[in-house]
Amino acid sequence: MTNKMFVVLGILLVSFFSNAQEKTPTYLDDTKPMEERVEDALARMTLEEKIAMIHAQSKFSSPGVSRLGIPEFWMTDGPHGIRPEVLWDEWEQANWTNDSCTAFPALTCLASSWDRDLAYAYGKAIGEEARYRNKTVLLGPGVNIYRSPLNGRNFEYMGEDPYLAAQMVVPYVKGVQENGVAACVKHFALNNQETDRHGVNVVVDDRALYEIYLPAFKAAVQEGNAWAIMGAYGKYKGQQCCHNKYLLQDILRKEWNFDGVVISDWGGVHETEQAIFNGLDMEYGTWTDGLTMGKTNAYDSYYLADPYYEMIKSGKVGTKELDDKVRNILRLACRTTMNSTRPFGSFGTEAHAKTARNIAEGGIVLLKNEHNVLPINLSKTKKIAVIGENAIKMMTVGGGSSSLKAKYEISPLDGIKNRVGDNVEVMYARGYVGDASGDYNGVKSGQNLQDDRSPEALLKEAIEVAKEADVVIFVGGLNKSDNQDCEGADRLALGLPYNQDDVITKIAAVNKNFIYINISGNAVAMPWVDKVPAIIQGWYLGSETGNAMASILVGDVNPSGKLAFTFPVKLKDNSAHALGEFGKEGEVNYTESIFVGYRYADKEDIKPLFSFGHGLSYTTFEYGDISVDEKNMNEDETIKVSIPVTNTGKVAGAEVVQLYITDVKSSLVRPEKELKNFEKVFLKPGETKTVNFTISAKDLLYFDDAKHSWIAEAGKFKAIIGASATNIKDSVKFNLVK
Incomplete structure (x- = not known):
């Protein structure tokens, strides 16, 4: 072969591979920016394909677009393990022999570890199990606030304090999503009782909403970068939470800039028009299952299925909202099933058993x-x-x-x-x-x-x-x-x-x-x-x-x-039962506002059976004197609070050192103290470590519902170190200067 022939062959090969690369659709190329991939795929889809993508096709799946090579989306219940497989149209078991999972501890246990590293390990392990079973979305974790000890679903959540729940949910979410599986944080929001759970309307002031019931969700979105959120069953402001304008549009999308998918709880959708306009992306579990309606495919009767399609075809509604929903779902696909670097996961391993035990x-x-x-x-x-x-x-x-x-x-x-x-x-x-x-x-x-x-x-x-x-x-x-x-x-x-x-x-x-x-x-x-x-x-x-x-x-x-x-001595020591309402049908008033858990016990000087943050050890710990590096701080500055802790016993152990903040004088009533940081410190017998906390203006904020904004007022504050909400070791005053 002559040199000229080599050159011609080389040109042909370069041309071939160049053309091959040009023919590869952008949406299939995960080296391209995600938004380019999303828009490319969206432009190729038919109206029918878009409608199909936003509602279920079985108990736990929804379709992709097989024509374009976009995989189906498969959900699995959590948050403590991967649910066994069920039949396509029924809750009955599929009777697989290889779907027996590792059962992890309930999230109340995880939250009570006060250990961020364990939260990450939990998420990583359960994410590996979900990935191995080829799931797209893990329906968890749950972060609804422990408002009453009678809530039947509290065991799935992370306790009464918004800061603790926020700190534990972020590493859990990150651990899950490292596996190319979306964490779906639930139930957004105000899901604090099971009585009349599909219909109860919650009446709560904006301050309690923002200070108590939303922070863990916000942290999951903004710090954990959660790819999915599940709506709650009940109502807020008279609208179902799964298609609630205030929660899903005003707060989740506009205030928090969430770019993931909003998934309904199973059976949480009740109306087509609100589901179109109020921020829901994927509809699951609507009560048209099976063949009871006399149709070949009952899933076509979902609110976001044929009813939506007919409204578009008749011109009653446009397609802008539909395209936004599909964009969010395609983004989920790019992050999960269409990510070529997605790991393969593992299932029921000794490593997972060890994590569960830890x-x-x-x-x-x-x-x-x-x-x-x-x-x-x-x-x-x-x-x-x-x-x-x-x-x-x-x-x-x-x-x-x-x-x-x-x-x-x-x-x-x-x-x-x-x-x-x-x-x-x-x-x-x-x-x-x-x-x-x-x-x-x-x-x-x-x-x-x-x-x-x-x-x-x-x-x-x-x-x-x-x-x-x-x-x-x-x-x-x-x-x-x-x-x-x-x-x-x-x-x-x-x-x-x-x-x-x-x-x-x-x-x-x-x-x-x-x-x-x-x-x-x-x-x-x-x-x-x-x-x-x-x-x-x-x-x-x-x-x-x-x-x-x-x-x-x-x-x-x-x-x-x-x-x-908090463990109360009696039910009336809990604010939901002393001041507010719980377990009613129709409507429930959160009259206690921000005074939930230890905040209420502090306010009323109630001695609990066992306080928030309480836990003993087989060794003993001695706290030294608290110190602060600066007495005054500006809004853009921080101060450091330090305290030495010594293991004075005979065995190694860990102590959770808790930082609470008190606003000495404020325009609005505030709790006596609020948890703002913690550190789990491991100490050998006789060992001393100094625990350092950094305080910023963010830790001093309260939500002013009249102004609809977070406020940090100038004035005196107190940093409190405790071994629990009632076992206070020392405190120091400092000033916020403006």
Whole structure:
């Protein structure tokens, strides 16, 4: 071949590859800017394809555009694990054999770890599981504020404080989305009760909305860059939250500049025109499922399906809003299924089990420990009595949409037996019968917990076993049945169900080495608190429940969790029940305004059963004197607050150092103090570390609803360091100067 022929061949090859590159559509090239890809794809789509994309085609999926190579969108429930597969048109199980997931602890446990690194690890692990199952969107996490201890869905959320929830949701979202899976933060907004959840209208002042109920969502959007938001079921200002102009357009889009997708909760859409104009992008679960309407494809009857299409064809509405919705959905595709660098994920791995256990151990809270009953000294213990239904009952099944088909779940009883070994005899007594069922949406626990013995016989057995033991561990609390910790219904009372109070009181009377473990996602009343020397808040801990619990009980792990919400002594100590309304149908007034949780307890000088931020350790910590580097700060400056903390005990441990701010004098009434920062510091015996917090004008703001703006007033402030909201260590004053 001559040189001239080589040159001609080279020109032809260059021309071929150049033409091939030119023919590659921009929307398929993920090296191109995302907005160029979105606009290119949008321009190629037909009206029918656009309409199809904005509503479901099955229980958990919506179509892409197969003609253009745009994949389908697949959703999965969370936020504690990846939901098992269901049939296309039904809630019944698909009966796959490879969809048993890792069950992670409930989000109340994660929030109570006060550990941002654990929140990121949680998101990364659950995101890997979602990606492996080829999901586009994880329907979680939930960040609705813990307003009342009776809300049946509190266990899915991150506590009563907006700052804590905001700090924990951001790393969770980032961890999930590193896997090319969108985190869908829910339920936006004001989803604080399950009673009449589809119709209740919330009446709340703007100040409480912005200071209490929105900050975690705002952080997820602006700091976590969440790619999806789920609307709530109820109403705000008389409009359904899934197509609510004030929430979705005025706040989410205009104020926060959200560029992701807004997804309806399943069945949360009620009207076509509002769904068109008020900011909803993707409609799921509308009640036209199956073939009950006599149509071949019932999904065509969704509000954003044929009804929308007909309005466009008739000229009643234009296509601007439709194009905006599709743009948001195409942006989701570019970030997820059309991202060529998207990792492959992993599922049910040992690494995920380890992460689940770390979160469980980090979030368990030691509430009380008189006479050093804990940790259990195995060298001096021959017999342990484990009592209570929750010691054996699987908790990953049930509770609503977060119900899981777990790969495994280690019960508290089995975890304790495995840890103490053959040298210690572990005896078990039921003590009470609560809920023997183990079936939710076709997922069966496989347990047969039926017990027909009388309450008297069960109590007698438990007392006899307790008398024989060196240590008694009572594992009780709530479960995920209706009217407990469960979606769709609220709790009926603050007290424990199934006559547990009487059982606990009588067993504690026969053995002074009594440990009560409360399994719940909510606060409960404890009328016997003075009679029980040791109390642990055990949460719903997922697959590694028993292992994590045993490690805390015997001291392999030093407890470091702190409560993410207040335990009131009685219901009227909670502001939603003392000042506001809760559990009503039709309309609920948040008359307590910004005084939620510890803010209300401070205001009314109410002593809680256990305060927000409370949690004990097997070691002791000594706080030094607080110091501030400057007494005065301008709006564009910061000051540094420091305090030394020393581990004065004999074992390594972690302390959560909490920074609260007080506005000494303000134009509007403010809480006595508000959480503004925290640091979880790990210390060896005898070790001292100085914890530093930076305070800026942002930490001093309140929302002036008359001006609809955030205000930081000049004047005196106080920085408060505490080990909880009631265990204050020191404070220092400083000034904001304008």
